[in-house]
Amino acid sequence: MKLPEKVIIKEVGPRDGLQNEPHQVSTENKAAWIDRLSESGLSYIEVTSFVHPKWIPQLADAAEVLSSIQRKPGITYAALVPNRHGLRRALDAGVDEVSVFMSASESHNKNNINKSIAETLPVLKEVVTEAKASGKTVRGYLSTVIACPYEGAISPEQVREISARLFDMGIDELSLGETIGVAVPPDVERLLEVLIPEFSNDRLAMHFHDTRGTALANISKSLEMGIHTFDSSLGGLGGCPYAKGASGNVATEDLLYMLQAMGIETGIQMERLLEAGELMESLLGRSLTSRQLELYRKAERG
Amino acid sequence: MKLPEKVIIKEVGPRDGLQNEPHQVSTENKAAWIDRLSESGLSYIEVTSFVHPKWIPQLADAAEVLSSIQRKPGITYAALVPNRHGLRRALDAGVDEVSVFMSASESHNKNNINKSIAETLPVLKEVVTEAKASGKTVRGYLSTVIACPYEGAISPEQVREISARLFDMGIDELSLGETIGVAVPPDVERLLEVLIPEFSNDRLAMHFHDTRGTALANISKSLEMGIHTFDSSLGGLGGCPYAKGASGNVATEDLLYMLQAMGIETGIQMERLLEAGELMESLLGRSLTSRQLELYRKAERG
Numbered sequence: 001m002k003l004p005e006k007v008i009i010k011e012v013g014p015r016d017g018l019q020n021e022p023h024q025v026s027t028e029n030k031a032a033w034i035d036r037l038s039e040s041g042l043s044y045i046e047v048t049s050f051v052h053p054k055w056i057p058q059l060a061d062a063a064e065v066l067s068s069i070q071r072k073p074g075i076t077y078a079a080l081v082p083n084r085h086g087l088r089r090a091l092d093a094g095v096d097e098v099s100v101f102m103s104a105s106e107s108h109n110k111n112n113i114n115k116s117i118a119e120t121l122p123v124l125k126e127v128v129t130e131a132k133a134s135g136k137t138v139r140g141y142l143s144t145v146i147a148c149p150y151e152g153a154i155s156p157e158q159v160r161e162i163s164a165r166l167f168d169m170g171i172d173e174l175s176l177g178e179t180i181g182v183a184v185p186p187d188v189e190r191l192l193e194v195l196i197p198e199f200s201n202d203r204l205a206m207h208f209h210d211t212r213g214t215a216l217a218n219i220s221k222s223l224e225m226g227i228h229t230f231d232s233s234l235g236g237l238g239g240c241p242y243a244k245g246a247s248g249n250v251a252t253e254d255l256l257y258m259l260q261a262m263g264i265e266t267g268i269q270m271e272r273l274l275e276a277g278e279l280m281e282s283l284l285g286r287s288l289t290s291r292q293l294e295l296y297r298k299a300e301r302g
Numbered sequence: 303m304k305l306p307e308k309v310i311i312k313e314v315g316p317r318d319g320l321q322n323e324p325h326q327v328s329t330e331n332k333a334a335w336i337d338r339l340s341e342s343g344l345s346y347i348e349v350t351s352f353v354h355p356k357w358i359p360q361l362a363d364a365a366e367v368l369s370s371i372q373r374k375p376g377i378t379y380a381a382l383v384p385n386r387h388g389l390r391r392a393l394d395a396g397v398d399e400v401s402v403f404m405s406a407s408e409s410h411n412k413n414n415i416n417k418s419i420a421e422t423l424p425v426l427k428e429v430v431t432e433a434k435a436s437g438k439t440v441r442g443y444l445s446t447v448i449a450c451p452y453e454g455a456i457s458p459e460q461v462r463e464i465s466a467r468l469f470d471m472g473i474d475e476l477s478l479g480e481t482i483g484v485a486v487p488p489d490v491e492r493l494l495e496v497l498i499p500e501f502s503n504d505r506l507a508m509h510f511h512d513t514r515g516t517a518l519a520n521i522s523k524s525l526e527m528g529i530h531t532f533d534s535s536l537g538g539l540g541g542c543p544y545a546k547g548a549s550g551n552v553a554t555e556d557l558l559y560m561l562q563a564m565g566i567e568t569g570i571q572m573e574r575l576l577e578a579g580e581l582m583e584s585l586l587g588r589s590l591t592s593r594q595l596e597l598y599r600k601a602e603r604g
Binding site for chain 2: 220257295
């Protein structure tokens with residue numbers, strides 16, 4: 001089984017996780033949590049989103065979060081931006097990298113962004129152009145790359161076409177989101193067989209939700225195909241608020257376990273991650289559900 | 303990705319699940335649950351164990367369970383036996399198939415069976431010989447095939463040697479148990495690359511525990527290597543009482559989801575399984591933790 005020697009884990013919990021949490025976390029506590037994550041060896045943290053607070057009130061304090069955290073050299077602190085207004089707020093707040101987002105399915109895009117795909121593309125093009133002109137790298141998120149909650153299966157060809165539009169705009173990396181957590185390894189293989197030859201494994205990341213327990217199986221298949229960048233969320237926080245039945249992202253610590261057991265380098269220390277997980281549990285007032293946190297709690301109890 | 307067209311799921315919950323449950327389930331309730339499982343399309347159910355009740359009091363009613371269930375044609379109702387005495391009780395109770403068991407690691411075998419590997423082999427040989435003479439098929443369970451809780455990694459060569467001894471005795475199928483749930487797909491590949499050429503994929507089954515969330519990833523790799531028989535436990539019940547940190551078997555319904563999404567035939571109906579899962583939850587007075595049961599409960603709540 002041929003596997004990459006190194007993998008980059010991009011922690012999206014502070015954005016993709018907290019945007020779905022009914023429980024409000026204060027700016028100070030968010031910053032404390034992000035600072036704890038910064039101590040774990042992660043090299044990339046998506047800290048917030050500059051989407052209008054009307055849509056995501058949980059992240060209304062985006063600029064304050066960015067100014068409150070202790071930035072550690074070598075870590076990219078990124079944020080999601082929906083349009084030029086959001087981009088300017090993110091640039092003013094001194095973000096390292098911005099992410100733009102859309103869906104591969106027309107109806108999920110409409111539900112999530114309130115625009116058709118054709119209407120979304122020029123908006124993203126403006127953002128990417130301006131961000132690049134400001135010297136920032138740009139990440140694209142494409143969701144529903146395997147299936148859409150409204151339309152069912154999405155073809156690799158459809159994903160390929162929209163991915164090409166995004167790369168043509170100048171994005172540096174594309175994160176392929178399996179938004180509703182229905183995929184199994186053969187689906188991942190069919191998709192990546194189309195995308196990798198065209199866009200290269202070095203510019204693609206996979207973003208799996210673990211709704212049906214298949215995320216690690218899908219990541220294992222992605223690794224075999226040469227993908228070496230994965231999004232995940234500490235404690236499995238997160239999910240898409242506009243996709244019925246979508247539950248959390250794959251848990252960073254469970255992904256880390258698998259990578260470590262495969263002998264793949266990540267630079268991340270499990271113990272530090274689990275401490276950050278326990279902090280988040282105390283801030284949210286509930287248990288998170290990763291296997292590693294369960295084992296950690298059992299070990300602590302003796 | 304080459305996958306088998308059909309897979310046999312062997313449900314081990316009534317034995318491997320219940321033997322680890324602190325909550326006592328009555329014989330009548332066990333039989334009601336097994337009858338519900340029989341309605342799901344499963345073709346194999348391991349219903350109990352004839353290990354001495356001193357060791358596993360939860361299954362002291364083995365013979366009564368077998369006489370209380372409604373046997374459905376086409377289903378194999380199997381039971382675990384530790385020795386000739388257990389075999390005779392199982393034969394008297396009219397079991398369809400018996401399973402014998404041992405470990406690939408010396409210290410786990412000692413802890414689990416209270417005998418060395420060398421002392422265990424002749425005992426199993428007697429059982430297998432007598433069972434075959436009685437016209438029964440015999441399944442072997444070999445545990446700790448990837449790692450042992452006391453010794454760490456177990457080599458494929460060690461597993462190969464003991465497997466050869468078991469097949470030489472006349473067992474019909476060998477179930478390879480990843481007892482402590484630490485394996486990742488490359489471990490599975492290394493093991494099966496040694497075992498399949500020697501014993502054939504048609505005579506090997508995989509038995510994964512999902513302690514670290516990697517069971518479906520390991521099953522996906524096993525499928526690619528040609529394995530088409532898997533053990534699982536409804537609701538993820540079970541675990542090994544003598545292996546520290548070992549938690550439940552992979553959940554039958556989560557395995558079924560993955561197989562169905564891969565287009566693999568199993569003959570099992572998800573809805574019937576989930577109903578059996580809800581029955582078990584009410585009998586145990588606690589929630590089971592599979593993804594499919596969680597989604598089912600969410601859907602029922604609307």
